[in-house]
Amino acid sequence: MSTSSATPLLQAEGLHTYYGDSHILRGIDLSIEAGETVSLMGRNGMGKTTTLRSLIGLTPPRRGRITIRGKESTRLNTHQVIRQGIAFVPEDRGIFPNLSVLENLTMAARTGPDGRDEWNLDRVLELFPRLGQRLTNMGNQLSGGEQQMLTIARALMTNPDLIILDEATEGLAPLIRLEIWVVIRHIKSTGIASIIVDKDINALLPICDRNYIINKGEVVYHGRSRELLENPELHKQYLGV
Amino acid sequence: MHTVTRPIIIFLCLCLALLLLFPMVGSAFYTGLVTKIMILSIFTISLDLLIGFTGLVSFGHAAFFGIGAYLLAILFGDLEHINYWWSLTLTLSLTGLAALLVGWLCIRTSGIYFIMLTLAFAQMFFYFFFESPRFGGDDGIFMMNKPEITLATRQLVDLDNEHDFYYFVLAWLVGVYLFLSMILRAPFGHVLIAIKANEQRVRALGYSTPHYKLVSFVIAGTIAGLAGFLEAAHTSFITPAYLGWHESGMAIMMVILGGMGTLFGPVIGTFIVVLLQDFLPNFTEHWKLIMGGIIIFVVLFLPNGIAGLIYSISNRFFSRENSGREG
Numbered sequence: 001m002s003t004s005s006a007t008p009l010l011q012a013e014g015l016h017t018y019y020g021d022s023h024i025l026r027g028i029d030l031s032i033e034a035g036e037t038v039s040l041m042g043r044n045g046m047g048k049t050t051t052l053r054s055l056i057g058l059t060p061p062r063r064g065r066i067t068i069r070g071k072e073s074t075r076l077n078t079h080q081v082i083r084q085g086i087a088f089v090p091e092d093r094g095i096f097p098n099l100s101v102l103e104n105l106t107m108a109a110r111t112g113p114d115g116r117d118e119w120n121l122d123r124v125l126e127l128f129p130r131l132g133q134r135l136t137n138m139g140n141q142l143s144g145g146e147q148q149m150l151t152i153a154r155a156l157m158t159n160p161d162l163i164i165l166d167e168a169t170e171g172l173a174p175l176i177r178l179e180i181w182v183v184i185r186h187i188k189s190t191g192i193a194s195i196i197v198d199k200d201i202n203a204l205l206p207i208c209d210r211n212y213i214i215n216k217g218e219v220v221y222h223g224r225s226r227e228l229l230e231n232p233e234l235h236k237q238y239l240g241v
Numbered sequence: 242m243h244t245v246t247r248p249i250i251i252f253l254c255l256c257l258a259l260l261l262l263f264p265m266v267g268s269a270f271y272t273g274l275v276t277k278i279m280i281l282s283i284f285t286i287s288l289d290l291l292i293g294f295t296g297l298v299s300f301g302h303a304a305f306f307g308i309g310a311y312l313l314a315i316l317f318g319d320l321e322h323i324n325y326w327w328s329l330t331l332t333l334s335l336t337g338l339a340a341l342l343v344g345w346l347c348i349r350t351s352g353i354y355f356i357m358l359t360l361a362f363a364q365m366f367f368y369f370f371f372e373s374p375r376f377g378g379d380d381g382i383f384m385m386n387k388p389e390i391t392l393a394t395r396q397l398v399d400l401d402n403e404h405d406f407y408y409f410v411l412a413w414l415v416g417v418y419l420f421l422s423m424i425l426r427a428p429f430g431h432v433l434i435a436i437k438a439n440e441q442r443v444r445a446l447g448y449s450t451p452h453y454k455l456v457s458f459v460i461a462g463t464i465a466g467l468a469g470f471l472e473a474a475h476t477s478f479i480t481p482a483y484l485g486w487h488e489s490g491m492a493i494m495m496v497i498l499g500g501m502g503t504l505f506g507p508v509i510g511t512f513i514v515v516l517l518q519d520f521l522p523n524f525t526e527h528w529k530l531i532m533g534g535i536i537i538f539v540v541l542f543l544p545n546g547i548a549g550l551i552y553s554i555s556n557r558f559f560s561r562e563n564s565g566r567e568g
Contacts, residue, residue: 058441082447094442096435098502100244107431108446158447 097140112159145176293502296437301363307484309469340462381480500548
């Protein structure tokens with residue numbers, strides 16, 4: 001992680017994003033340091049996924065500024081943002097059903113922006129041994145849990161500095177969810193920064209260093225996990241729990 | 242569905258053996274017909290790269306077939322001795338350049354707009370040749386001689402000989418099939434296949450998808466140009482109809498009928514359509530109605546085309562190998 005402590009790995013300032021005429025994000029500010037794990041929380045439809053999509057250029061903001069390691073990236077295309085060491089695990093899992101598990105993994109393989117190649121096929125399969133048994137299966141022949149593992153494994157194959165996980169445990173069986181959380185903790189332990197969107201606050205808060213709560217397209221709370229854990233009013237007000 | 246299982250390889254080898262033996266038993270007419278079908282198969286295989294693997298439905302692919310044919314006739318048609326190597330190199334280079342220019346503009350669009358733009362370009366080329374008396378206008382253009390395939394003054398293949406021409410085209414068909422199979426097994430091919438599944442996801446993996454689509458478009462256009470080159474060399478007569486939307490539409494039909502995303506499916510589709518066009522008029526003047534019915538049947542009941550049916554049969558009876566790749 002080559003980013004200096006003074007410069008955030010990724011920073012967003014005053015993001016305003018629209019879908020057509022609908023004003024979705026209304027001035028989102030957030031930042032993440034190298035190796036840090038942060039969460040984006042909020043009720044459904046508040047702009048969490050749109051924020052993630054704006055960060056990587058899939059839904060570019062109309063106004064605001066995004067920088068990666070201090071360099072302007074607001075108007076970059078998605079693939080250019082991703083090539084700067086950012087991996088995205090989308091909400092819909094995003095595996096390619098018409099490629100085998102092995103092809104899904106190898107097509108993503110590349111060194112990180114600083115030439116790191118810690119995450120290769122062997123290491124990824126060590127983390128997800130189940131995928132090792134399914135290498136020749138097509139993507140559409142995997143269970144939901146296996147698809148999610150494949151998506152995370154594929155993201156790791158890009159040797160990212162930052163991994164963005166959108167609802168990574170959504171719709172999975174409880175045991176599989178536990179497995180995914182173990183993997184997310186492992187990713188954190190390797191020094192890769194993460195932005196995580198997930199509804200499972202009990203699993204999320206102990207992992208995250210900082211948390212953002214988004215309500216109606218604005219950041220309404222930003223703080224450390226301990227503060228959030230000690231403030232049940234915030235849970236009720238913005239998270240509905 | 243382009244995973245080629247062992248039974249499919251055996252099936253393809255049997256088909257190849259039949260094609261190798263055919264000129265020995267077939268009449269001169271049918272040898273010529275099968276030559277024409279194999280040339281069209283090269284054209285439809287190239288279209289499968291776009292439709293079946295990259296997800297780009299081009300309704301103007303015949304433009305490159307026609308451009309390849311016209312280039313050979315215009316640049317070399319009046320020569321007494323046409324050097325095969327030079328004529329092929331120049332024809333394919335210029336067709337590839339045309340595909341690059343057209344593709345560069347078309348890949349900026351998607352869906353219905355891509356279809357309309359490719360159709361518009363093809364019609365532009367069609368009317369250019371149709372309204373150019375210099376290039377024969379709507380009457381078309383004749384070639385005086387066929388290319389001569391020589392190496393150090395020794396003739397390798399006599400294209401005036403129908404049998405030689407047949408095997409020459411068969412070699413090209415096999416070569417194009419193997420070339421595209423190799424491309425699709427490489428990481429580049431995996432990106433194309435992934436683009437067809439979900440382009441946005443591919444961008445989110447760090448790939449500049451327009452570049453990949455453009456390369457796919459140029460490869461497909463150049464191979465279509467090769468088919469046009471072979472057709473011009475075969476018939477020595479080129480008309481603007483080669484570039485028309487009707488040819489593009491027929492090619493799409495052959496790809497769908499045979500099975501998209503399989504490479505060998507379009508070859509089967511081409512054989513079926515051309516042979517039906519040849520046989521059905523013997524029985525009824527309303528043969529196009531029957532042909533339409535067959536196509537409707539295949540689309541409704543065999544969504545993966547004839548190749549999909551072959552995959553199903555091979556999986557059921559011969560093997561449990563994985564062939565779940567969807568076209």
